[in-house]
Amino acid sequence: MGFGQLGAEGIEGGRALAESLDRRTFEYDVSWRRSEEERLAQAVKYLMTKKSGPDTLRAYGITADTGTLTALLSAEQTPVPGQQQRLEQAFRALRRHNVAPHLTGVLDRKRGARRGTRIEIHPVYQEGVQPSHRRDLRVRHKNIWRWKPIVQAWAAQDSLVMEDLWQELISDMDSDYRSYQYVGHIGICG
Known part of the structure; x- marks a missing residue:
């Protein structure tokens, strides 16, 4: 059964x-409980400021240039359908990748005891x-x-x-x- x-x-x-x-x-560290506009701004800002942000954007099928991302960040432009979800997925993937070494260290530090x-x-x-x-x-x-x-x-x-x-x-x-x-x-x- x-x-x-x-x-x-x-x-x-x-x-x-x-x-x-x-x-x-995502909930404890970056207060992910926000409005859609705040989540979009957070995702775009993070993806624009990290070194591997452009590669992550391409991996998630987002071909927006810096001008488009800046317009999204300033709310002059709204994302096309599905783009916000892909931006948030790209943000989460890059954030996981970037925080993994720190998270491993935090969880393993307790191992010393x-x-x-x-x-x-x-x-x-x-x-x-x-x-x-x-x-x-x-x-x-x-x-x-x-x-x-x-x-x-x-x-x-x-x-x-x-x-x-x-x-x-x-x-x-x-x-x-x-x-x-x-x-x-x-x-x-x-």
Whole structure:
């Protein structure tokens, strides 16, 4: 029987870990909760000021020149349909790439205390599951010692590698590790 057929809700653990790194990078660090105009201005400014911004723009199919980007930034011009979404995707990709070394350092610095960086693994949501089919799942804690491959896969947006790394991380969680292949949420402590 496949995941969710009895009403459980959640996502793959690797994807949840990537979303947690996204929250840490975009919501806590740069206050991503802004209006569309503010997000567009932030994305354009970031892409214009970073050395690899033009390459990232080309990779996302944006062929705008500096004058067009300046007009977008000053709100003299509005993006064509789909362009704002591509600009935000390009911004996020470049930001992930640029912040990855710092993020790895922050998460690995805690390693000096010989504890690793702790994550909280919240189980799938079982509100939609009949009581007779519910499992007794609890929030689990796990220390991660090697963040570099996780952050590299996250920065490259490689979901297959993230999922493989997740399977490797939970493989030592006793006999119930399969219960955490899908999760409700993952929090990174610290």
